[in-house]
Amino acid sequence: MAANTQTQAIKESSMLKQKEMIAANYDALTSTAESGRKVASTFVPGNLNELIMCFDMLNNLPEINAINNGMRKKSGAMIMDAEKRGHSEDVCTYVKADLGMMSKGNVAPNGKPMPAPDLLMLSYTGCFTFMKWFELLRHEYGCETVMLQVPYEGDGQITRNMRDYVVKQLKDVVIPAFERVSGVKFDIDRLREYLKQSAAAEDDLVWVLESAKHVRSPIDAYFGGVYYIGPIFTAFRGTQDAVDYYRILRGEIEQRIAAGQGPITPEGDMPEEKFRLVVEGPPNWTSFRDFWKMFYEEGAVVVASTYTKVGGVYDQGFRHDPEHPLESLADYCLGCYTNRNLPQRVDLLSQYVDEYKADGVLINSIKSCNSFSAGQLLMMREIENRSGKPAAFIETDLVDPRYFSAANVKNRLESYFQMIEQRRKSPAAA
Amino acid sequence: MATADIIHRCEELYEDLDFTAVRNWKDAEPGRKVIGYMPVYVPRELIHAAGMLPLGVLGGGDQLEVIHGDAYYQSYICRIPRSTVELAITKRLDFVDGMLFPSICDVIRNLSGMWKLMNPDVYVRYFDVPQNYSDEIGGEYYRNELEELKSGLENLAGTTISDDALRASIDVYNQNRDLVNDVYRLRAETPWKAPSAEVYLLMRAGMVLTVEEHSAMLRDYLDATLQEDRPQRDNCRVVVNGSFCEQPPLNLIKSIEMAGCYIVDDDYMLVTRWLQEPVPTDGDPLLNLARAFLHHSADTAARYCSCDAEVGQFLLDSVTRTGAEGVIFAAPSFCDPALLERPMLVDRMAEHDIPSISFKYAENSGQMQPIREQAGTFADSIKLWS
Numbered sequence: 148m149a150a151n152t153q154t155q156a157i158k159e160s161s162m163l164k165q166k167e168m169i170a171a172n173y174d175a176l177t178s179t180a181e182s183g184r185k186v187a188s189t190f191v192p193g194n195l196n197e198l199i200m201c202f203d204m205l206n207n208l209p210e211i212n213a214i215n216n217g218m219r220k221k222s223g224a225m226i227m228d229a230e231k232r233g234h235s236e237d238v239c240t241y242v243k244a245d246l247g248m249m250s251k252g253n254v255a256p257n258g259k260p261m262p263a264p265d266l267l268m269l270s271y272t273g274c275f276t277f278m279k280w281f282e283l284l285r286h287e288y289g290c291e292t293v294m295l296q297v298p299y300e301g302d303g304q305i306t307r308n309m310r311d312y313v314v315k316q317l318k319d320v321v322i323p324a325f326e327r328v329s330g331v332k333f334d335i336d337r338l339r340e341y342l343k344q345s346a347a348a349e350d351d352l353v354w355v356l357e358s359a360k361h362v363r364s365p366i367d368a369y370f371g372g373v374y375y376i377g378p379i380f381t382a383f384r385g386t387q388d389a390v391d392y393y394r395i396l397r398g399e400i401e402q403r404i405a406a407g408q409g410p411i412t413p414e415g416d417m418p419e420e421k422f423r424l425v426v427e428g429p430p431n432w433t434s435f436r437d438f439w440k441m442f443y444e445e446g447a448v449v450v451a452s453t454y455t456k457v458g459g460v461y462d463q464g465f466r467h468d469p470e471h472p473l474e475s476l477a478d479y480c481l482g483c484y485t486n487r488n489l490p491q492r493v494d495l496l497s498q499y500v501d502e503y504k505a506d507g508v509l510i511n512s513i514k515s516c517n518s519f520s521a522g523q524l525l526m527m528r529e530i531e532n533r534s535g536k537p538a539a540f541i542e543t544d545l546v547d548p549r550y551f552s553a554a555n556v557k558n559r560l561e562s563y564f565q566m567i568e569q570r571r572k573s574p575a576a577a
Numbered sequence: 578m579a580t581a582d583i584i585h586r587c588e589e590l591y592e593d594l595d596f597t598a599v600r601n602w603k604d605a606e607p608g609r610k611v612i613g614y615m616p617v618y619v620p621r622e623l624i625h626a627a628g629m630l631p632l633g634v635l636g637g638g639d640q641l642e643v644i645h646g647d648a649y650y651q652s653y654i655c656r657i658p659r660s661t662v663e664l665a666i667t668k669r670l671d672f673v674d675g676m677l678f679p680s681i682c683d684v685i686r687n688l689s690g691m692w693k694l695m696n697p698d699v700y701v702r703y704f705d706v707p708q709n710y711s712d713e714i715g716g717e718y719y720r721n722e723l724e725e726l727k728s729g730l731e732n733l734a735g736t737t738i739s740d741d742a743l744r745a746s747i748d749v750y751n752q753n754r755d756l757v758n759d760v761y762r763l764r765a766e767t768p769w770k771a772p773s774a775e776v777y778l779l780m781r782a783g784m785v786l787t788v789e790e791h792s793a794m795l796r797d798y799l800d801a802t803l804q805e806d807r808p809q810r811d812n813c814r815v816v817v818n819g820s821f822c823e824q825p826p827l828n829l830i831k832s833i834e835m836a837g838c839y840i841v842d843d844d845y846m847l848v849t850r851w852l853q854e855p856v857p858t859d860g861d862p863l864l865n866l867a868r869a870f871l872h873h874s875a876d877t878a879a880r881y882c883s884c885d886a887e888v889g890q891f892l893l894d895s896v897t898r899t900g901a902e903g904v905i906f907a908a909p910s911f912c913d914p915a916l917l918e919r920p921m922l923v924d925r926m927a928e929h930d931i932p933s934i935s936f937k938y939a940e941n942s943g944q945m946q947p948i949r950e951q952a953g954t955f956a957d958s959i960k961l962w963s
Contacts, residue, residue: 233923235916237653237937242917271708271881275683278708278881279917285885286921294708294881298718299680301689301703308725312707312718319714488703489690514653517913521658521687524649529694542651 159411161396165377168392170257172382176205177259185329188264188284191458193272193297193480197341197385197467198321202329206382207264209280213244215256217432217546225251226547239276239515240547242283249287266328267292268321273299273457273485274518293324297480303491305481313477339469341385346466351393352379353462358400359450360503363420365403367410369449370439373430380458385467412443421446422567425499427492427526428511428519429454431543434551438543441557445564449509451499453492456484463495485518493529500534506567507536509560514544537570539563580775580801583794587778590785591827594641594664598785599632600672610674610734612700615661615685616822617879618851619677619704620866623727625788626746627734632673633784633848636660639826639941649691655911656939657823658688665695675700675733677726681822681879682913700733702726708881710871720867727863743862751855753788756795758850761842763802765899768839769809770802774831780846810837813959816901817843818892818922819908819915821877825938832945833905837956841899844877851875878914888918889925896931902959905952906935932959 158166179186185204189195191211199206216222225247226240232250234243248254253261269281269292278294285292295316298309322333355375359368366372375396383389403409409417413436424442426449431438442449459465460482468475484492496508508530512520527538541559544550590598603609610629614621621631637643637660645666646659664670676699678689689703705722707715731737760779764771779798783791817833821844833840854873857865874880876891896904904926908915919935926933934955936948 233920235919235937237911238913238916269881275686276913276917279878279914282882282885282888283917283921286888286924289885292883294883296708296715296881298705299686299703301678301686301705306725308718308721312709312714315714315717316709319711320709488693489687490693492690493694512651514651517654517683517687520651521654521684522649522691524651525691525694 159399161392161399162374164392164395165374168378168383168388172205173255173257176207176261177255177257179205179262185265186262187266187268187325189268190270190272190274190277191380192274192483192485193270193295194380194384194458195268195270195295195321195476195480196382197338197345198317198325198476199268200341200385201333201337202325202331204266204325204329207261208381209245209284210241211381212248212255212261213241213546214432216244216248218435219256220433220548222247222433222546223548239280240545241515242276242280244546245280246283246287263288264290266290266324269294270297270480271295272297272480273483276518291324291328293321295321295480297486300481300487300491303488305478309481310474310477313480314473317473317476335472338472342467342469342472342475344387344390345385346468348379348384348389348393349459349461349466351397352376354397355393355400356451356455356462358404359448361404362423362504363407363409364423364448364450365400365408365410367412367417367443367449368455369426369430369452370435370442371410372449372452372455376455376458410443410448412439414440414443417443417446417448419446420448422564423448423450423503423505425450425496425503425505425508426452426454426511427496427508427523429457429513429516429545430511431551432546433548434553437553438551438556441560445560447560447564450503450505453484453496456495458483460484460487460495489522489526493526493533496526496530497533500530500536505536507563508534508538509563510538510540512540512542514542514550515547516545537563537566539566578797578801580798580805583798583801584775584778586794587782591778591781592640594637595669596632596672596785599630602630602787603672608735611672612675612677612730613670613673614677614848615679615681615688616846616848617679617681617877618706618848618874619679620723620726620870621788621848622743622746622750622856622866623723623730623738625749626738626743627730627736629674629730629734630787633846634661634664634670634676635781635784635824635846636940637663638824639828639943641941643941653911654684655823655909656941657909658684660940661688662691665692673699675702675730677702677704679704680706684913685822700729702729706870710883712868712871716867716871719870720863723863723866740862744858747856747862747865748858749788749792751858753783753792753795754850754852754855756792756799757783759799760795761850763799765841768812768814768841769807770805773834773840773843774827777827777830777845780849783849784846810839811960812837812839813903813956814839814841814899814901815903815905815955816841816892816895816899817845817905817907819878819906819912819919820845821847821879821915822912823909823940825907826940826942828945829907829938829942829948832949833952836949836952837960838905838952841901842895844875847875847877878918889922892922893925893929893931902932902963903955904931904933905955906933908935908937910937910939932963
């Protein structure tokens with residue numbers, strides 16, 4: 148009989164703080180019948196949390212629910228349930244996990260049923276699937292849907308026309324819809340206050356992410372990074388809680404740097420940093436800890452990742468700006484990672500390899516996510532050519548356990564680490 | 578000219594993966610330029626007004642062996658981008674001066690960036706269209722986007738596109754759309770006179786010919802059908818939906834008809850009839866194109882439907898207008914738009930007691946027997962029990 152080797156994760160103050168925040172948000176979401184608060188469902192990229200808060204509404208993110216269900220090993224059954232009801236095996240598993248969750252009672256992690264949304268805030272940013280996902284939810288819930296179209300940066304820049312279009316939609320479509328559903332009048336000064344808090348939290352988040360430039364990195368910017376981005380990507384950007392969280396986190400990382408420590412893993416401090424990697428693409432959630440273990444057991448630290456930019460690319464200078472609130476929300480949406488064209492993504496990844504002194508780039512290609520995945524093989528070759536560093540490619544899925552083959556992924560990773568070592572020993576590297 | 582002669586010419590164009598007709602057009606006069614575009618819609622009027630030839634790029638079909646293209650895409654991505662990359666790598670598109678990648682899905686969107694990386698000297702534009710259909714919001718954005726596209730094409734052509742030239746091009750395309758609609762109407766009314774494989778080839782010819790030549794071809798075909806008598810079969814009438822991007826192999830279309838289904842409407846190459854009303858030829862031509870897009874577009878899964886009651890209405894109207902007895906949802910494997918939308922469309926058809934079946938294909942699907950059996954059973958069920 149196989150021994151249960153699952154190890155209890157070490158919890159730092161920031162982790163406990165985030166856990167409390169998430170629990171409180173789920174409690175608020177599942178008690179709307181008593182509180183009377185209204186709920187907006189929306190997406191991580193292009194998440195307008197500050198705006199949602201201006202209307203005293205709660206923010207529910209179906210992607211995060213799918214991730215939660217993936218990490219708790221519940222998404223597989225939900226996906227198959229959706230497929231039995233006619234949803235294609237070819238399409239995004241976040242969508243099917245969400246629809247499957249509905250059919251299984253829409254139960255939140257606290258065991259209570261999620262409320263039906265009062266408004267579907269379709270922020271159409273960097274992902275085509277979002278549009279059909281919310282059409283499907285609207286078909287199920289029959290609730291109001293408001294669409295914010297965020298034009299794609301096809302030419303690698305935000306034009307005035309794009310920004311004006313987003314701002315105009317915010318003013319004339321999105322805000323009136325929120326006012327109508329919530330019964331609360333929009334107050335731009337309230338928005339400015341939230342945006343000030345956003346910018347403060349964003350400063351600390353960037354500091355944390357850039358701490359990985361230290362050789363030896365005090366953080367893992369992918370497996371650890373997904374926790375660090377949690378508050379700012381979800382229902383907490385613009386809150387004092389988020390500011391406090393990032394201040395605590397920053398203090399912890401400062402201590403780790405001072406103590407010469409590496410990243411925390413589920414099994415404690417990582418003893419050695421043998422490989423420094425940049426990772427492109429989302430992680431697999433159904434086997435998240437096993438996946439992470441394949442890295443830390445080999446001494447591989449992810450020093451920069453693009454997934455941690457999917458809900459905002461803050462390390463390239465963007466901050467929410469209370470002086471230009473709506474324009475700033477527009478720029479935020481327009482600048483999200485998957486709303487950038489492929490040459491921009493290649494530039495960013497190449498920049499990371501250089502600035503973070505990485506040994507190479509690993510692409511985790513996700514079956515469900517064409518927004519990320521289509522074009523990644525070409526990106527890989529481009530980055531290899533530019534950086535001269537080896538790249539590798541693995542394939543998994545977001546929340547469909549059928550598409551995570553541990554043995555295959557592990558084999559590929561081990562081969563990749565060997566390749567990096569061989570390159571280091573080659574005369575050209577000397 | 579007999580229909581057989583016209584269709585023979587169409588077949589030659591369809592099978593020519595070197596695009597000889599387009600190369601010949603380009604070589605006929607110095608300075609001519611060709612702009613490729615992918616599904617589902619671009620305003621070809623602007624390209625025409627710049628004196629350039631719009632070329633519909635619809636992948637490699639079932640005759641192209643994809644060798645290099647597979648190295649660019651994972652197994653779970655549809656086939657049209659990989660065969661399009663194959664066309665580029667094998668120099669079959671080396672005469673193309675610019676490429677437009679319309680807003681249809683993330684794969685085609687990302688292909689625009691790949692094209693930029695692979696062809697740094699070619700004019701490449703991701704052509705975004707509004708999903709907000711108000712004149713003041715989506716309309717203004719789209720008009721400005723059209724202005725940017727116009728400017729890009731002018732730079733490439735080394736000329737300016739005057740309003741009069743654009744109005745003239747709008748007029749030419751209005752005529753072409755009228756003729757396309759005439760062919761579709763003919764098929765819906767008398768499907769035995771215009772078999773779907775022929776209609777398909779006629780529309781495919783419009784992807785590579787000048788619009789004037791294509792219009793002449795459509796006129797010839799319409800005239801020829803009046804002169805010919807073809808036997809009517811006891812087929813049921815179906816609408817095919819979901820094939821608006823990656824195209825089915827011609828054999829699939831033939832198989833559906835051979836199995837007992839007359840296709841009386843479809844969404845193949847919607848660019849030929851995307852705008853459902855004539856575009857006005859007076860006033861501001863860019864504004865007219867923008868308004869036509871906002872208010873008179875065809876519907877596909879690539880568009881946002883602003884209220885649930887309208888989802889599937891376009892398809893429902895098509896079924897009603899053509900007197901169809903059922904719908905065949907035929908979508909390419911891994912086509913996000915079509916496959917995500919399909920459950921909603923199936924529900925909408927069921928609400929109106931319209932029978933439907935679903936299957937997937939790839940542009941290089943070779944085994945037609947399962948399709949024929951499925952379509953045949955569907956036809957039988959309609960005939961026997963509907």
